[in-house]
Amino acid sequence: MNTSEEDFFVLSELSPGSAQKWLALAVVFGLLVLVFIAAGVLSNVQPHRIDAFVPAYTTAMFVSDSITAILLFAQFSILRSRAILVIASGYVFTALILIPWILAFPGVFVPGRGLIGGLQSTSWLYFSWHAGFSMFVIGYALLKEAEPDNRITNAIDSMIEVGGSRVLSVESKMHEDGHVRVSVADTGAGIGPQDIDRIFNPLFTTKPEGMGMGLSICRSIVEAHDGRLWAVPNTPRGAIFHFSSIRSVSA
Structure with missing residues (x-):
């Protein structure tokens, strides 16, 4: 790819998670407390130069x-x-x-x-x-x-060097067991058989200027939410990235 x-x-x-929102709220509340102390209790204290x-x-x-x-x-x-x-x-x-x-x-x-x-x-x-x-x-x-959208642009760029039709598709499917699977498929150069199991490894990249951290971090985030992220070859060419997760109760 x-x-x-x-x-x-x-x-x-990325959208902030619930823990990050609570942390931001705690920081704001702490600052308000400090302002209240400075404007009230310490208002008559003359600080030194x-x-x-x-x-x-x-x-x-x-x-x-x-x-x-x-x-x-x-x-x-x-x-x-x-x-x-x-x-x-x-x-x-x-x-x-x-x-x-x-x-x-x-x-x-x-x-x-x-x-x-x-x-x-x-x-x-x-x-x-x-x-x-x-x-x-x-x-x-x-x-x-x-x-x-930068992600759409990157997906299009991956198909520039490939002749023939260029198709980018995004599909979502809900299973009876409560899992939701999202698939992103393109008709680009695809992933070599020798790389299909290595693309999620940290510091592995297919571009000279790449960092090789994105997919590794993405898989860690998905698995932390009891999901799964994997890639398979597309037919007749290209690659398909799937990730699945348990449907949210609020959904």
Whole structure:
């Protein structure tokens, strides 16, 4: 098969599970408690001046934005999505603008003024920081809306080099024992007999630039929900991926 396995597994496209939702709710609740304590119980406490607070805050923001940009650029190298490229560039912008912002911040390097600019430079840089990143977010949303489903595009790409008819089909079937099976079939190059049992192994890939993690992680997720994921050759050519799972009670 011409498409790499990791194209079928993208973290940013997964829906959060119940445990992740509860964790997010707990984090929000914890932050609200901290705000309540700071605004109520500790409202009359005068904190001491900490000269290293602004540099430490700026450093943390720079590291966080830089790591986020690196992860997004890595995802762009796999998906080739212009929307991801735009938002990754936005995080690079926010990381870089922190440099002149901290240099212009009054009192950090020079008492009473900034190392560069005037007294209003910090405010203008702060405004440019947040307004500029908002433009990147808007660009990301517009491009993401315009892009086709990446999984369908990858499946089509797998059949480009094959002559004749090109058919991509998705089929679902409910069995009497309560299992639901979903099948995705294409008429591409297919999977070699020597690879049919190895494509789900970690770090195995059929493309030079592949990572070989997608199908392995997908199988782990399916099996964790008492399901099964497997692949078989299609007729007359191509491949069929099946996965089955127990039907949800709410369904």
